[in-house]
Amino acid sequence: MTTRASFRLPRPRPLDVVWAALLGLLVLAAPGSLVDQPSPALGNVLMVVWGLMYVLPLVWRRADADLATLALVPAHLVQLAFTNLPNAGNLTVPLMMFTVAAYGRLKYRLWWLAFGGLTALAASVDWTFGSSFEHSQAESFATLVATALVGFIGLGSVVAASWAVGAFVRARNEARLASRDAVTAQALQHQQAVELAATQERQRLAREMHDVVAHSLAVIVVQADGGAYAASMDGDPNLRLATAEKALATIRSTASDALTETRRLVGVLRSDQGTELAPAAGLGDIFGLVQGLSDAGRDVRMQVTGDASLRRNLSPGLELAVFRIVQEALTNAVKHAGDEASVLVHLHHAPHELVVEVRDTGVGAGPTDGLGHGLVGMRERVSAFGGSLAAHDHPDGGFVVTARFPTPQGAPR
Structure with missing residues (x-):
């Protein structure tokens, strides 16, 4: 044809x-x-x-x-x-x-x-x-x-x-x-870069949720074993009952916290088939970040104000978010502020919120310094806990990142 x-x-x-x-x-x-x-x-x-x-x-x-x-x-x-x-x-x-x-x-x-x-x-x-x-x-x-x-x-x-x-x-x-x-x-490239940064940040959050949930489940298993053992042991029935009730209360509290954190993060997380990770970092590990940079010759200091005992009310997920935000802010300060700039990490424990501020005395944010990708993850972490984030040049020079986390009220953990 x-x-x-x-x-x-x-x-x-x-x-x-x-x-x-x-x-x-x-x-x-x-x-x-x-x-x-x-x-x-x-x-x-x-x-x-x-x-x-x-x-x-x-x-x-x-x-x-x-x-x-x-x-x-x-x-x-x-x-x-x-x-x-x-x-x-x-x-x-x-x-x-x-x-x-x-x-x-x-x-x-x-x-x-x-x-x-x-x-x-x-x-x-x-x-x-x-x-x-x-x-x-x-x-x-x-x-x-x-x-x-x-x-x-x-x-x-x-x-x-x-x-x-x-x-x-x-x-x-x-x-x-x-x-x-x-x-x-350019717009498409920027959109793809932002989406890639958000995806990578969500994957990191997924791995971190693995730490928090795994830790909570481990506590539940240990407490359940302890309660079962207390119920089967010989002795005073009232003591056995009190031990079992304490174990059940701990299980309930731990499971409730894990469920709350999972609900907060599920909207921004993606499944990740990673390997076994180390326990989640917390506020105590921030001192290690500061000390490591100081040992490397950078002028980095840390200040904690307010009622430090309120830390007992913070969940592992919130402490992990604070640690990652400080880590990202310090990384940006080291990359963009200059070798001579000093950095102050300030944690303030207030009755109803935890305020995290990282300020450097460098040159401030430039138009193409790449901070936008790091801020994507910071904002997602803070918003997952109902908080707010501000990042801008300081009037006296340098750059400042401020995160505010509402803190739960109730019995200490």
């Missing part, structure tokens, strides 16, 4: 159809039009057909600039063959020079410019010698040559200027498209 290749004209643009109709009226009816310049060799009907040969290709001027320009060539050849005067149809030459430069195929643009130059030369010679040579004296030939040369320069300038304007429009359109594509690509 064979298939036949079919050719279809591209769909014209409505605005080009309107302009073609207006130019058609100009070519066929305006003063100086073809109707005003009848040719004995061409009847009136053929004159109208000739005029349509100028107009119809303009309908596809931008749909296919090269094809439309090529379709105009026969109309101009008819003019060279049967008349020696300009007409309104010649306005299509600069129009199409603009069109092929702005919308035509790149590989044909210079060829069309050269063709436009030849058209200008042919028109200047035809209009000068065709109308004057038979009635001129021999000594006026030089004058005719000069006239044709001047005409060629004028027509050629119009052709070149039209082509140059079209090339400028093409360059401007391409620059706009390139700029738009660059902005779109």
